[in-house]
Amino acid sequence: MLNRRILRIKAFKVIYSYAQNQSMDLKEAFSQLKISCESTRDLYLFMLSVIVPLTNEARERIEAARLKFNPTEEEKNPNLKFVNNSIAKLLGEDPDFQKIISKKKLNWEPYDAFMRHLYETVRGRDYFLSYMASSESSVVRDAELFIKIFEREFVDNEELETILEDMSIYWNDDLPYSLTYCCHTMSDFAAGKRWSLPSLYQVNDNFSSDLLEAAFLGYDKYYQMIAESASGWDRDRLFITDLALIITGLAEAARFADIPSKVTINEYVEISKFYCTPKSRSFVNGILDKLIKNNINKH
Secondary structure, three states, X not given: OEOHHHHXXXXXXXXXXXXXXOOOOXXXXXXXXXXXXXHHHHHHHHHHOOHHHHHHHHHHHHHHHHOOOOOOHHXXXXXXXXXXXXXXXXXXXXXXXXXXXXXXXXXXXXXXXXXXXXXXXXXXXXXXXXXXXXXXXXXXXXXXXXXXXXXXXXXXXXXXXXHHHHHOOOOOOOHHHHHHXXXXXXXXXXXXXXXXXXXXXXXXXXXXXXXXXXXXXXXXXXXXXXXXXXXXXXXXXXXXHHHHHHHHHHHHHHHOOOOOHHHHHHHHHHHHXXXXXXXXXXXXXXXXXXXXXXXXXXX
16 A cells, blocks of 8 residues: 555654654664554545545435425435445445444544535535536446545645544644545446455565664664765754655665665655755755765665
C-alpha cells in the first residue's frame, strides 16, 4: 500500500523526532516507524468506512420525510438511487471489512454531526445531482460517485481535520494519500473485484526499515558532513527539519546504490516543499548534491 515516497517521509519524521530527542534508541525508532506505517492503512480503512454511515444518513432522512404529517409527493416517492448504492452493500456485507474495522474500533457513530454536514454538502453538489438524475444504475456509476466524494469533500475539511487529530497523532499528513487509496478501491469495485486488505508495503523489501537504520546509525557522521559543507553554517540556526531531511537523503544515497542519485535528491527536495521552510528547497538540493557527489559512492 505504501509507496516509497511516503516511506521516505515516515523515515524522515522518525529521524526528525530523534534530532529532537536523542535519548531514543534504534528499537524505539523502529517501533515508531511501524506504528506510523500501520496508521496510514488504518486511516484508509476509517475513510473507506464512511460510505455505509453516509448512505444510512440519506436513508434516515428519507424515512423521516415519509413520516411527516403532510409529506410532499417527492417525499412519498423519493429517489432511492443513492440509498441503494451497491458500494455500501459490498462493504456493509463484507465480513472481512466489517471484522477489521470492528477490531480496530474505527467507528463514525461519535461523529454524527459531521455525517449530517457531509451529506448536506454532497447532496447539493452538481456531480451528485447528475448521478441521481441518471437512469443508469451500476457498480461502475456508484464507484464513480464515491471517487468524486473522496476527491472533493475531505481535503481541507476543518471539521474532519479536528476529528482525525483527536483520533491519531499520525494522521495529520496522511489523509490525501489514504483518500487516493480509497479511490483505488472504488476502481477495483468497478472492475468487479471484492474488497481485500491491502498489503502494508507495495514492494516486498525492507526499504523503510533499512533507510531508517542507515539514517539513525549514520546520524552523527552525516551531521558532521553537513556542518563542514554548509558555507556560513550555524548549527543553532539550521532548521531541524532541514537537517533531518538531508541526513535521511544522505543515508538513502549510501545505503541504496541501485537508486540513482538524481532520484534520491529530487525526492527529498520534493518532500522539503511540504515540511520545511520556503528557502529549504534550494538548501536541501545544494547540500545533498554536493555531499552525495563528493562523499557517497554511487554506481
